[in-house]
Amino acid sequence: MDRVAVVNCCLGLLGLLLQQGMIGVEAKSIFKSENHIFNPSDDAALQNKILTLLLHKRLVPAANNYPLGMELANKIAELEELQSLREDLELESKITASLREDKSINRKRGERSLWIVFILSTLPLLNCDTFCHSNCLCDSDGMAKCTGHAITDIPKELPISTNTLLLNDTNMNIINEQSLSGRKPLVRFSLTHSHLHTIHPRAFHVAPQLRSIMLSNNDLTSLPSQVFSPLTNPEEIYLDGNNLETIAPDMFEGLKGLSVLDLTRNKLIDPAPDIFDGLTNLTTLNLGRNYIKKLSPTIFHSLTKLRRLRIYNNQLQELDKGIFDKLVNLEELNLHQNQIKSLPSQVFWSLENLKNLTLSSNQLKTLPHKTFYNMPKLSKLTIYKNPFLSLPDELMGHMPDITEFYLFSTNLTTVPGNVFANMSGLLRLNLHLNNNLRELPLDLFCCLPNLQKLSLRGNDIELLHPQIFSTLATLRILLLNDNILKSLPEGIFENLTEIEMIDLRNNKLMTLPEDIFLSNTHLKALSLSGNLWDCSCAIRGIARWIRHNGHVVLDRKNVECHSPVYQLLRSVGSLRDEEFSYCNARTFNISFTTQTNFPESTPTVPVTTTSLPVASTTSDPTTFSASLPTESSTQSDENRPVSPPFHDILVIEQRLQYIHHSHHKGWVYLWFLPSSPALIGIFMFGYVLLLATGLLLILAAMFGMYRLSVSLDKMKTECA
Template sequence: MTDSYFRGPLRLILILFTLPHLTCNMICPRSCLCNFIGAVKCVGYTITDIPKQLPVQTYLLQLNDTNMKIINEQSLENQDLLLRFSLTNSQLHTIHPLAFHAAPQLKSIKLSSNDLSTLPARVFSPLTTLEQLHLDGNQLETIAPEMFNGLVRLQDLDLSRNKLTSLASEVFNGLTNLTFLNLGRNSIKKLPLTIFRSLTKLSHLMIYNNELEVLEAAMFDGLVNLEELKIHHNQIASLQPQVFWSLRNLKVLTLSSNRLQAIPEKSFYNMPKLSKLTIYKNPLLSLPDHLMGHMPEMREFYLYNTNLTTVPGNLFSNMSGLLSLNLHFNDKLRELPSDLFCCLPNLQKLSLKSNNLHYLHPQLFWRLTTLGIVFLSNNKLKNLPESIFQGLRGLMTIDLKNNDLKTLPGDIFLSNTVLRALTLSGNIWDCTCSIRGIARWIRHNEHVVIDKQDVICHSPVYQLLRTIGSLRDEEFNFCDAKKVPSYFSTSGQRPASTTTPPGTTSTATQGTTQQVTIPATTKPAASTSPDATTLSTSLHTTHSTYYMSPSFYDRLVIEQGPEFVHHNLHRGWVYLWFLPSYTALAWFLMFCHIFLVAAGLFFILAAIYGMYLLSKTIDKLKDECAHNEG
């Protein structure tokens, strides 16, 4: 009894909820999807006109990838509730002059990516409530001056990706509510001086990827509410002084990829809300001392791919809020002023990579207390001051690869306590006494040097291909010796005790001792054997005449240093050679040799086996052909 009592109302509720869906599905055209709230989407090449049998409550109609070529006078009839209409990625090339008289209530029209080359002059005039109009991705070459007359509520207009070369000065007159205007990716060479004069509410203006050569001095004067101006990828060779001064609310300005060789003084004044500025990919030769006004909200700045050799010391002094600075890929930028980064207390990322920097001032970064990332790769840095990163306690990433560094001070990263990623490869490290400090630091911080296996010695020759992290402290014990007594002996016994100052050696010749000077820096000579490395040492006697006894042609011993074996004496130079004693390196090279030989044998056997299989296959085919012919 209870079950039958509830069964009737439940069935009624179910019918009421499913009725709208059933109704929509019953009248939804083929190739379309309809929902009960009135949104209809139709896709397919079989669609050649706007479907007639649409749900009565349709307010949104989207047609995509159709074969519809014309919107005629009756296409939008009986669509009294339709507010948003789009016909995109189709073959549309013609619109009847009265096509939109049947639906004056439309608020949005999107005709993107079609084949429209012309439009009737006043085709949109009946749409007095239209707020959005997209005509991008067509073949439009001209726009009639009265095209947008009557569209007093229009807020969003997209004319990008067409073939426009010019626009009439009055084409946007009356669009007082327009906030977004996109003219990008056309072929516009010049814009009339007063073309934007009535667009007082415009906040976003896109003119990128055109052929603009000049910006008139007062062109932007009426755009008092403009927040974004994109004019990159044009052919602008010069700027008029104060051309941007009226844009006090501007937040984003892109001037990159133009032909600017110079920028007038104070060009970027009176823009206190600017947060992003790009002037990269311009052949800039110099920048004026007074270029940037007060910009406390600046967050991103891009200045790369220029011909600058240096920049003014106060370039960033008015950008206290800057977070990311990209001053890279300037292959002629050789030096930076010592106080360039004096006033950037919030900077988090600094990119100076791929410039031509040879030297950095010791105090260049000292005020960047919040810096977390610094890129210095692909420059010509030969050395770095010990204090260059001092005090940067938040520094987590340092990129120093591909420079001309031979060594670094052992304490250079001492204050960078949170350092997590350091790259040092691609430098010409000199693994002599000066490398000892940084080698010790690398051994103790191997987890920080992410490319440690590629940080290898380039000199001297007896250290070639060794990683700096493999150098041990005991290998540099001889660096601490104040005296390096060395002698030549023919009998295996020391001669009479003598005191030899650093850089000299004594020789015993027939009971007498002669003092010989050895320069502190030895001169490497060409190797006389593939398995030996040679060094040459210049010997100059303290007397006016040079004399060397036959006993010199015996064993040379140098205390607290590697053992050398005498090889040859030629024109006052002693050529020495030695055999490397690094067991790990020898075993590694032997393993590589064996591996390569084994790999070669494997590939040879594989090739032979492949030829054998190929031969069998050919024989089998021949047999089958002979059998078929028989």
């Protein structure tokens, strides 16, 4: 606020209080405290009159400009008339009275002095800068926030010291020529979500001091040419969230100091080649979420100080060679969600200071040789969601600072073995959701000593080399879920001493080596569900490990057996060692000698042996012989894998069925069909005969339907 106006208002209030007699003034000489400029015998009213006249002179300039000043001036005029009536009064009597009551006067003067101290201490709060519109909130820092549909123009009832004005959700559809007039301290102006559709060509001529203008989320479809040119020192212009289709080539002419320009979420299609010429201090340019199909190769050449360039979510199909050559200070380049089908060679080579590059969600099928060379400061690179078919052997240059790399949702079947060789600082690698990725080179992760997270989930990987993770000593998270892994080598996780999480869900694993997680002492989360676990002898070791480390297996209740049938849907962790005792039993061999005739079998007769009770069934002229191991079996027989006995009694019967066993009333029956070419030929002939009969029936049905349709057509014709 103007200091003269503030002083005038404050002095006016003080004069009003003096005239009303609420306070008095006692002025003393600076040389001697007893020398009074106004003696105690002087009339206090005379003192007040002199002060009033002085204050009145100071208030005259403000009276015409401020409502409070006008009111004070009128009040003072009335008081002056009253004062003139008192000028002829005699002062002697008052002087005499004051001498007699000296102590009383001194006490009153002390009280008046206290009033002076109080008023002077509260005057800063009682100035003309305290007025604020009813729909606004004003603070002492000069910020005013206004909202409400009742606002159709910039409110006049705002503190003159307002330097930041934020208007949101109003009905201010037009910025007039004088809307911003009389606001010299204002440097930041924001009008958002207000359906603004028109700006007067001279709207900013009355406010050239503005540094930041935000007109986001309105209904602007066009802007007057050079509407921002009157701004002497602009820093930020936000035009995002409008409906701008075109921008005049000279729109930003003369705005050399501009550092931020936001044009996102408009309808721009083809910006002029020289639209940004002259913006030599621009550091941030946002062109995202438009409909831009092509950019001139020289459109950014004057933006030598640009650090952030965002052209994401447009319709770009190609980039011209040399388009980024002058952006030597660029740190962030966002080109994701376009339709780029190819890249020129060396298109990024001039971006030596680039730290963040996003090329995801485009239509790239391949990349030029050495595409990402000469970018030593790159810390984040994303090229996911591109239909890559292959990648060149030399793709990545020296990138010691890169910490994140995203390569997923592609059509790659494999990747070059050295694709990550220059990313020694990589912390997070997302090589997942590639439905055709089946093979990983042995040395793919050889040069990633700092990697902490590796995601290989959602690929089509069937086999992994035993040493593929051997160099990842710092790895903490490994995601291998949703592949088609059928087995894992025993030492594949041996060197992952810092691993904390392994996800093996939804593969085709049937078993795992017992000691596969032996060296992973920091393992806290392991997921194994969704696999085809075979709960036979081979599962015994990993089942024991799951029982002892149940707190590590997060989904242990869902790690279920899929075979054999009698263990179906049983939890692997519930299997006990004693259930696998048969895995150490000895095997026995049974040989059969048969003839072509199969008379009915005789009742079974138990036969006792030294190691296992066995019953044999004989029929003339067919004979069966069983050879069972005894205590004197050879050492080689003891080392063979042994299957468990079915039951205490083994019953063998001949039936015309394929070999299988069934359990009935404590007996285990073994059915088999002797091999006979003639019998097999009979079965095959019957099978072919059935197929031919079915085919003839289908043809006959089709012919019958055809004849029926012809007959119906004839009947309709005759009826017509």
